[in-house]
Amino acid sequence: MKRFICIALLSCFYIPVRAQYFVIKVIGKVSDPQGQQISAGKPLKSLAGLKWTSASDKLFVIEPGKGEHIVSPEKKTEGAKSPDLLDAFQREFRIQSKSTSLSGRSLYIDKIPDALHPHPLSNGKIIIDKENKFLFDLQSYPQNTASTFFIQIEEAGKPPLIRPLKTIADTLILTQEDLMLPSSAAPAKYTLGYFNKAFNPNNRAVISFVPYFDRDREAAVMAQHIREAYRNFPISKEALRDSIYESLYHALGKPNGLFINSLDIP
Numbered sequence: 001m002k003r004f005i006c007i008a009l010l011s012c013f014y015i016p017v018r019a020q021y022f023v024i025k026v027i028g029k030v031s032d033p034q035g036q037q038i039s040a041g042k043p044l045k046s047l048a049g050l051k052w053t054s055a056s057d058k059l060f061v062i063e064p065g066k067g068e069h070i071v072s073p074e075k076k077t078e079g080a081k082s083p084d085l086l087d088a089f090q091r092e093f094r095i096q097s098k099s100t101s102l103s104g105r106s107l108y109i110d111k112i113p114d115a116l117h118p119h120p121l122s123n124g125k126i127i128i129d130k131e132n133k134f135l136f137d138l139q140s141y142p143q144n145t146a147s148t149f150f151i152q153i154e155e156a157g158k159p160p161l162i163r164p165l166k167t168i169a170d171t172l173i174l175t176q177e178d179l180m181l182p183s184s185a186a187p188a189k190y191t192l193g194y195f196n197k198a199f200n201p202n203n204r205a206v207i208s209f210v211p212y213f214d215r216d217r218e219a220a221v222m223a224q225h226i227r228e229a230y231r232n233f234p235i236s237k238e239a240l241r242d243s244i245y246e247s248l249y250h251a252l253g254k255p256n257g258l259f260i261n262s263l264d265i266p
Helices: 002-012 085-101 220-230 236-249 257-262
Strands: 021-027 058-063 067-071 125-128 131-135 147-154 160-166 166-168 171-176 189-196 203-213
Touching: 067 236, 085 131, 131 147, 131 257, 166 257, 189 257, 220 236, 236 257
Parallel strands: 125 203
Antiparallel strands: 021 058, 058 067, 131 171, 147 160, 147 189, 166 171, 189 203
């Protein structure tokens, strides 16, 4: 009997303690209080005692049930790039959720040009994966042998580089290769354009945008870390998708709506 009681008491000490925070992105080099370097995917029980190597270091963390925080040496938590950004997103989601639930339209999918228009409180960038798909209105941008979307890339002191883009029905295909410059690392201006012989003028600028080249598929990796953070937390599929969308928006730039909708949410 005494042995049974001892075993029961010992088992109490082996109950796992849930991590309070889950790291989804690291900028710079940050270590825990024991001096071990923190990497994306690492759970943290506390944000106290973190060791930073520079003032620009940042940790993007998820606190299940409370959302995302950006942790830096200056502030324990910033709440996001700006506290107003989270508030603005939350207001928009509440408004859009009501309208999209009635229309059957996805909350995240904007058509061209809105798909390339970032939130004014964000970093102003659009996440560009290896291949990206954007929907557009066929009535506004008819597709035939005499029309095409194109990308125009402008560098200071050089003639603009223009490349035609591929479409399939009402879907524009934009790749990282379409936006690559031959050999320059200088800043460039990117403009999506549309050409149609039947229009006057036949060339028009649709929208200019700033790409975030996701060469290492960081968005997909972050999405996986966020799913893992909520693995043992009661959350709806819609709320989890919202968290992924907002976190990617804060950390990298505006996510692709079709990518968000394609995520496997259990």
